[in-house]
Amino acid sequence: MAIFDSYESLQILEALGETLYMTGVSLLFAVIIGIIMGIILFITQDKGLYPNKIIHTILDWLINILRAIPFIILLILVMPLAKILTGSILGASAALPSLILSSAPFYARMSMIALNEVDKGVIEAAKAMGANNITIIFKFLLPEAKSALVSGIALMAISLIGYTAMAGAIGAGGLGDLAYTYGFTRQNYLILYLATALVVVIVFIIQFIGDYLVKRIDKR
Amino acid sequence: MIEIKDVSKTFRTKEASVKALKHCSLKIEDGEIFGIIGHSGAGKSTLLRIINQLERQDEGEVLINKENMANLSKKELLEKRRKIGMIFQHFNLLSSKTVYQNIALPLKIAKVDPKIQEAKVKELIALVGLNGKENAYPAKLSGGQKQRVGIARALANDPEILLCDEATSALDPKTSETILDLLRDINQKLGITIVLITHQMEVVQKICQRIAFMVEGEIVETGLTEELFAHPKDSRTKQFLLTSIREIEKTSKDLKKLYPDGQLLRLVFDDQNSDQPILAKIIRQSELPLSIVNAHLVPSLKGTIGSMYVHVAKIDDHKLQELLSLFDSYHVKAEVI
Ligand SMILES: Nc1ncnc2c1ncn2[C@@H]1O[C@H](COP(=O)(O)OP(=O)(O)OP(=O)(O)O)[C@@H](O)[C@H]1O
Ligand SMILES: [Mg+2]
Numbered sequence: 001m002a003i004f005d006s007y008e009s010l011q012i013l014e015a016l017g018e019t020l021y022m023t024g025v026s027l028l029f030a031v032i033i034g035i036i037m038g039i040i041l042f043i044t045q046d047k048g049l050y051p052n053k054i055i056h057t058i059l060d061w062l063i064n065i066l067r068a069i070p071f072i073i074l075l076i077l078v079m080p081l082a083k084i085l086t087g088s089i090l091g092a093s094a095a096l097p098s099l100i101l102s103s104a105p106f107y108a109r110m111s112m113i114a115l116n117e118v119d120k121g122v123i124e125a126a127k128a129m130g131a132n133n134i135t136i137i138f139k140f141l142l143p144e145a146k147s148a149l150v151s152g153i154a155l156m157a158i159s160l161i162g163y164t165a166m167a168g169a170i171g172a173g174g175l176g177d178l179a180y181t182y183g184f185t186r187q188n189y190l191i192l193y194l195a196t197a198l199v200v201v202i203v204f205i206i207q208f209i210g211d212y213l214v215k216r217i218d219k220r
Numbered sequence: 221m222i223e224i225k226d227v228s229k230t231f232r233t234k235e236a237s238v239k240a241l242k243h244c245s246l247k248i249e250d251g252e253i254f255g256i257i258g259h260s261g262a263g264k265s266t267l268l269r270i271i272n273q274l275e276r277q278d279e280g281e282v283l284i285n286k287e288n289m290a291n292l293s294k295k296e297l298l299e300k301r302r303k304i305g306m307i308f309q310h311f312n313l314l315s316s317k318t319v320y321q322n323i324a325l326p327l328k329i330a331k332v333d334p335k336i337q338e339a340k341v342k343e344l345i346a347l348v349g350l351n352g353k354e355n356a357y358p359a360k361l362s363g364g365q366k367q368r369v370g371i372a373r374a375l376a377n378d379p380e381i382l383l384c385d386e387a388t389s390a391l392d393p394k395t396s397e398t399i400l401d402l403l404r405d406i407n408q409k410l411g412i413t414i415v416l417i418t419h420q421m422e423v424v425q426k427i428c429q430r431i432a433f434m435v436e437g438e439i440v441e442t443g444l445t446e447e448l449f450a451h452p453k454d455s456r457t458k459q460f461l462l463t464s465i466r467e468i469e470k471t472s473k474d475l476k477k478l479y480p481d482g483q484l485l486r487l488v489f490d491d492q493n494s495d496q497p498i499l500a501k502i503i504r505q506s507e508l509p510l511s512i513v514n515a516h517l518v519p520s521l522k523g524t525i526g527s528m529y530v531h532v533a534k535i536d537d538h539k540l541q542e543l544l545s546l547f548d549s550y551h552v553k554a555e556v557i
Binding site: 119121122125129135143 | 272297299300301302304305306308310311312314316317329330357358373383
């Protein structure tokens, strides 16, 4: 990177690392929390495996509300929580609670849709085989929904990259932050373009991996 | 033995309540192939699902080998279901699993020793004739092959009963035949009781010893297959069998257009006469060149039954009467169309 001095090169690498860190960690948590919420939504729905109107309605509303709040506002609202959890309102870790809070409901909704798309006949066959509900979820529903769940992860990872860039604006670091503070405020356009290009490349790689995995998993 | 005693079931939805079963009683003996027929919505699937308690009755009792299904705990019921296999119209296989994995699934659920699992799956694959397809995914199989996987899967835990919900309805007639042959084989080899529901009359004619006929949630008639087809007692059963009569009318009309000259006869073979070379004998005796123009024959348990249409060049009334009485002497019902 001869066109950048060593300080700038370090900044770029650091920003890249921060973006990957924020995306990776929040993705991991969002998928775990989201899939659990998605399963609960799925089983508590009318005619589900454990129908429960109250739990279903509460969770449904919570998800809708969280998804309705624009990310940038969620970021500000969650700041106090971030301070309690990470001791700071700045830095990559401080952005995690809001990143997770915004994407977990997104994944919850997606996994519920994925589970609902599994052929009802498969559940019928499972019951006829004498499978209990836990077995039905883990041995029948999740494997059958796997390709939709994986494509949902790729979709969410990509949207998370966008959110991390926004989080950068309030000092979370990462490529968005770099593009803004160095590229835009200090008019270092080379850095602006490079940061943008890196984001685009990451998105492409995720999309590629996602498509590849889905294609391998999907046997329909 | 499966005993269904005075079972009723009503489905209640926001809009309406449907009486799917009204005081149904039925006794199915061990080793029998029992058919349940009726129009769409008659309650056939509901009755079948009552047997393995996928659907709970509102009233009445279901006993399997004298054991009341209502007295089983949740866990016992799950275990009981492992001894009742079920196959479906749309196969209901897991698309994400191979043939082998699909068949192994019930064994995994029953926590069978992995070594025994492997031997069992191999045995089942051979039984249903899917050798070489172990690692194929369902999407790569034909309908008939998918149903074979379904059958193998249903047999994994050595059930005493096999429930078939429209198992051949999604298959073409030829494939249907092979699946029915397989079911009959299994019934004979393994002695499994088979309960099958269908709206295809060929299916029950082909493999069922006894049938029950359902109308709007009621079992209106039960009896030996031949008996019920030959002498339906209930007017609604007769009505149902009329559908096949309507088909006859259509065939007759079509044939008349094709053969405007000469005589067309419709012959009915029941299983008393179908194993003799009757047609050959009649042609020889009457010295008339009869040609077969259409036939609907199905092999039943005792022989081939069904109808056949024959055409003969223009003959006078006297000859025609002679021909008809000739058929009569062989107990073949013949009518001029
Ligand atoms: N889960 C359900 N909820 C509400 N109504 C139902 C339910 N299952 C079945 N029914 C109704 O009960 C009646 C009998 O249905 P069933 O599926 O047993 O009929 P069937 O004889 O199997 O018909 P088909 O030949 O179309 O499969 C129908 O009117 C159907 O609409
Ligand atoms: Mg049905």
